Amino acid sequence: MANAATAPRKVLIIGGGFAGLECARKLANDDRFEVTLLDRTNHHLFQPLLYQVATASLAAPDIARSIRQILCDAANVTVLMDEVTAISPTEKTVTGRTGGKYAFDYLVLAAGAKTGFFGNDQWEENSLGLKSLADAQDIRRKILSNLERAELTTDEAERGRLMTIAIVGGGPTGVELAGACADLIHRSLKSNFRRIDTAKLRVILIENSPEILEHYAPHQSAYAKERLQKLGVEVRNQTRVTDVRKGELLFLDGSSLKAEAIVWAAGIAANPLTKDLGVETDRAGRVTPNADLSIPGHPDIFVAGDLTNMKDREGKFVPGVAPAATQMGAHIAKLLKEELRLETTRFADRKHDLRPLFKYTDKGMMAIIGKSAAVMKVGDFTMNGFPAWIAWLLIHILFLIGFRNKLSVLIGWAYAYIVNNPEARIIVHPPASAAPQKG
Numbered sequence: 155m156a157n158a159a160t161a162p163r164k165v166l167i168i169g170g171g172f173a174g175l176e177c178a179r180k181l182a183n184d185d186r187f188e189v190t191l192l193d194r195t196n197h198h199l200f201q202p203l204l205y206q207v208a209t210a211s212l213a214a215p216d217i218a219r220s221i222r223q224i225l226c227d228a229a230n231v232t233v234l235m236d237e238v239t240a241i242s243p244t245e246k247t248v249t250g251r252t253g254g255k256y257a258f259d260y261l262v263l264a265a266g267a268k269t270g271f272f273g274n275d276q277w278e279e280n281s282l283g284l285k286s287l288a289d290a291q292d293i294r295r296k297i298l299s300n301l302e303r304a305e306l307t308t309d310e311a312e313r314g315r316l317m318t319i320a321i322v323g324g325g326p327t328g329v330e331l332a333g334a335c336a337d338l339i340h341r342s343l344k345s346n347f348r349r350i351d352t353a354k355l356r357v358i359l360i361e362n363s364p365e366i367l368e369h370y371a372p373h374q375s376a377y378a379k380e381r382l383q384k385l386g387v388e389v390r391n392q393t394r395v396t397d398v399r400k401g402e403l404l405f406l407d408g409s410s411l412k413a414e415a416i417v418w419a420a421g422i423a424a425n426p427l428t429k430d431l432g433v434e435t436d437r438a439g440r441v442t443p444n445a446d447l448s449i450p451g452h453p454d455i456f457v458a459g460d461l462t463n464m465k466d467r468e469g470k471f472v473p474g475v476a477p478a479a480t481q482m483g484a485h486i487a488k489l490l491k492e493e494l495r496l497e498t499t500r501f502a503d504r505k506h507d508l509r510p511l512f513k514y515t516d517k518g519m520m521a522i523i524g525k526s527a528a529v530m531k532v533g534d535f536t537m538n539g540f541p542a543w544i545a546w547l548l549i550h551i552l553f554l555i556g557f558r559n560k561l562s563v564l565i566g567w568a569y570a571y572i573v574n575n576p577e578a579r580i581i582v583h584p585p586a587s588a589a590p591q592k593g
């Protein structure tokens with residue numbers, strides 16, 4: 155019979171995103187661990203392709219897969235769909251919205267981030283974020299419904315507002331979304347309307363900094379801007395938003411912009427569960443863990459992915475990207491396995507001191523700029539244009555989980571590319587004509 159020392163350790167993972175899923179996969183079928191993965195949704199989401207769902211190039215199932223299905227062969231992993239509402243580090247329990255209480259020996263908090271508004275949470279009401287499948291579907295519904303309403307109205311001012319998409323934030327998400335919106339509107343939907351002239355549709359990308367894609371090389375920021383402008387996107391740098399109202403943005407210089415679709419891609423905030431950990435967080439709510447990814451004062455609680463703000467063991471900043479989250483999830487699994495091994499040796503007392511420290515391997519950054527162009531940066535190496543787009547395409551397909559997803563994404567893309575005709579354009583649940591921003 156198992157005693158306390160040999161009983162499987164209860165590992166509770168919150169979040170089936172890149173970090174949590176990788177941790178569960180790496181612990182799969184190791185019977186020294188009894189793993190429970192909690193997620194508020196039933197799917198793992200490939201966020202890098204969300205913008206393609208938002209702009210009708212892909213359908214939602216193309217970029218998501220059931221977590222239960224992914225882990226079905228992992229006999230020691232239980233997947234539960236529950237939203238965690240509270241963590242008690244001292245009791246070593248977690249509470250779910252369903253009322254469930256889950257005890258743990260080890261906790262891995264990998265619940266990701268949400269759209270952040272720099273303390274102006276009221277702006278959320280009047281804008282659309284891009285963090286979940288629901289968000290992407292809201293944006294798509296909003297854009298397509300606005301075009302339908304523009305085709306119906308005879309009021310010129312209203313038509314102008316309906317035909318304007320404002321995207322706040324010139325990072326990769328904003329740039330990719332702006333390029334894809336321009337492609338959708340100026341190429342794909344060109345011949346679909348009779349009353350409105352789609353050439354008059356405006357996609358406006360608003361960025362507070364002097365450059366868009368500011369983490370890329372300066373020549374890449376300039377390339378991205380020029381490329382977007384060629385696609386018909388108006389790029390406004392050094393433009394600070396001071397208020398987001400329903401259908402209207404206000405700027406620091408006193409000017410304003412009327413846009414029925416406002417997408418907020420300017421910031422992220424860590425999942426609010428980080429507050430329950432009782433450790434210091436930064437302004438975005440992110441935790442700086444110890445170098446082994448445990449949190450100060452709690453060697454059995456780990457954090458991983460987008461809700462961290464840290465440097466690795468070599469002092470390299472760890473960015474909020476999918477490869478970093480995956481590497482963190484894998485690191486924690488490796489650490490736990492090693493820790494259990496040490497417990498059976500004469501080093502058992504020093505198991506916490508002997509933990510491996512996290513090292514981040516930079517896999518580079520990429521952003522796609524409309525159809526057939528991208529920028530790529532790996533260390534000092536940079537690449538722009540069509541070759542970077544091909545590299546982006548191959549890497550993203552390889553990353554997608556599961557053969558079904560890969561094949562359907564590939565076919566969908568190829569089709570849309572050849573005929574310039576994105577298929578996922580059906581509006582399900584159209585908003586009433588007077589519907590608020592949320593679509």
Ligand SMILES: Cc1cc2nc3c(=O)[nH]c(=O)nc-3n(C[C@H](O)[C@H](O)[C@H](O)COP(=O)(O)OP(=O)(O)OC[C@H]3O[C@@H](n4cnc5c(N)ncnc54)[C@H](O)[C@@H]3O)c2cc1C
Pocket residue numbers: 168169170171172173174192193194195197198199200201202203204205236237238239264265266267284285326327425427458459460461474475476477479520
């Ligand atoms: C639009 C967009 C484009 C991106 N493009 C790229 C890109 O091109 N390349 C790249 O490397 N990275 C990209 N990223 C970033 C990348 O997706 C993230 O860095 C990565 O998803 C972080 O992984 P994570 O595991 O920390 O969190 P996530 O992947 O966000 O997973 C968190 C999980 O936790 C679950 N969860 C949240 N709260 C709770 C709760 N209370 N209870 C239970 N479950 C909960 C969520 O449902 C989710 O499944 C992009 C992100 C976005 C939003």
